[in-house]
Amino acid sequence: MITERETRDAPPHRVGLWHVGVVVSTAPQTPTGRSIVLDVPGWGGNLAGQHADVRLTAPDGYQAVRSYSIASAGETDRVELAVDRFPDGEVSPYLVDDLAVGDQVELRGPLGGWFVWTPAQTEPVQLIGGGSGIVPLMAMIRSHADSASAAPFRLLYSLRSPGDAFFRSELETPTPGLDVTWLYTRGTPAGLPRAAGRITPDDLAASAFPPSISPAVFVCGPTGFVETVANALVALGHDPHRVKTERFGGA
Amino acid sequence: MPEPVDGNALAGPLSELFSADLTLATGRCLGCGDVSELARARVYPDPTGYVVRCSQCDDVLMVIVEEPDSVCLELRGMSWLKVPR
Numbered sequence: 081m082i083t084e085r086e087t088r089d090a091p092p093h094r095v096g097l098w099h100v101g102v103v104v105s106t107a108p109q110t111p112t113g114r115s116i117v118l119d120v121p122g123w124g125g126n127l128a129g130q131h132a133d134v135r136l137t138a139p140d141g142y143q144a145v146r147s148y149s150i151a152s153a154g155e156t157d158r159v160e161l162a163v164d165r166f167p168d169g170e171v172s173p174y175l176v177d178d179l180a181v182g183d184q185v186e187l188r189g190p191l192g193g194w195f196v197w198t199p200a201q202t203e204p205v206q207l208i209g210g211g212s213g214i215v216p217l218m219a220m221i222r223s224h225a226d227s228a229s230a231a232p233f234r235l236l237y238s239l240r241s242p243g244d245a246f247f248r249s250e251l252e253t254p255t256p257g258l259d260v261t262w263l264y265t266r267g268t269p270a271g272l273p274r275a276a277g278r279i280t281p282d283d284l285a286a287s288a289f290p291p292s293i294s295p296a297v298f299v300c301g302p303t304g305f306v307e308t309v310a311n312a313l314v315a316l317g318h319d320p321h322r323v324k325t326e327r328f329g330g331a
Numbered sequence: 332m333p334e335p336v337d338g339n340a341l342a343g344p345l346s347e348l349f350s351a352d353l354t355l356a357t358g359r360c361l362g363c364g365d366v367s368e369l370a371r372a373r374v375y376p377d378p379t380g381y382v383v384r385c386s387q388c389d390d391v392l393m394v395i396v397e398e399p400d401s402v403c404l405e406l407r408g409m410s411w412l413k414v415p416r
Contacts, residue, residue, distance in 0.1 A: 096346035133343035147340055191342035193352045194370035303334040329336040329376065 125155035126190030199227035210301025241267030362390030
């Protein structure tokens with residue numbers, strides 16, 4: 081018997097389920113990271129900024145689960161992850177070094193409805209990424225382009241050196257409505273006026289949308305990076321409620 | 332102590348238990364009265380689960396203990412949790 085509640089508003093509870101994904105392609109991105117495209121039947125698409133839990137099972141049955149941001153967005157069963165290798169990690173070295181086309185991994189998601197951008201949003205958007213923190217921001221940039229959104233986008237991308245950029249060629253392709261500022265912490269190409277160094281309040285004041293235009297701000301990266309940036313944004317006058325963060329932690 | 336992540340990270344573990352996305356729920360901290368989305372909390376993963384702390388006063392809002400055949404939610408630090416539907 082079908083109750084009224086079930087017919088009216090109960091969506092299938094598919095989010096908490098594990099799906100089997102098959103690796104379609106991989107591409108090196110940095111010396112320690114790569115992107116992985118998976119075909120995940122039943123995934124059903126995701127919003128820009130969401131993440132997935134990836135579960136690996138060893139031959140002895142031991143399981144490890146880690147969360148990874150999704151670099152793709154849209155109503156498709158194709159999911160692109162981009163993963164940086166943590167030297168002592170349980171999962172990321174396997175994903176970066178060993179996983180091959182045709183291999184299977186389990187995914188749960190799409191997860192998290194908070195750190196997301198949708199084309200219905202019209203306000204200016206400031207993206208600030210540190211290292212592989214670019215990944216969910218890349219999904220937003222792609223969603224912005226795919227939807228021909230008129231919302232102005234700016235990206236501040238902090239990374240060690242030019243060789244450490246994820247999605248460099250895509251980010252260097254001029255895109256209407258997207259402005260990209262590269263900030264290098266260790267090695268800066270010759271000719272750039274800014275000395276290598278971690279992101280500072282001056283960088284934010286010089287290159288980010290000002291608080292006066294009330295941008296939506298998304299900050300993603302290692303925990304220390306995110307806390308430095310979030311505190312500096314609030315000190316510059318940004319409304320804390322408009323600043324959304326996603327920290328990686330140290331594992 | 333490991334570095335914290337955001338409440339966003341709870342979306343997966345809590346999706347095993349609830350059909351709603353609880354990271355979008357707003358909770359009131361019993362310690363300081365702050366009202367924030369669970370996504371804004373600070374989450375400390377550990378081998379047995381997660382300790383969830385208030386981003387304003389650092390009091391413990393919630394502890395999630397994962398066991399092979401059950402998940403225990405200890406909700407000691409929230410006076411309420413408002414879940415959008």
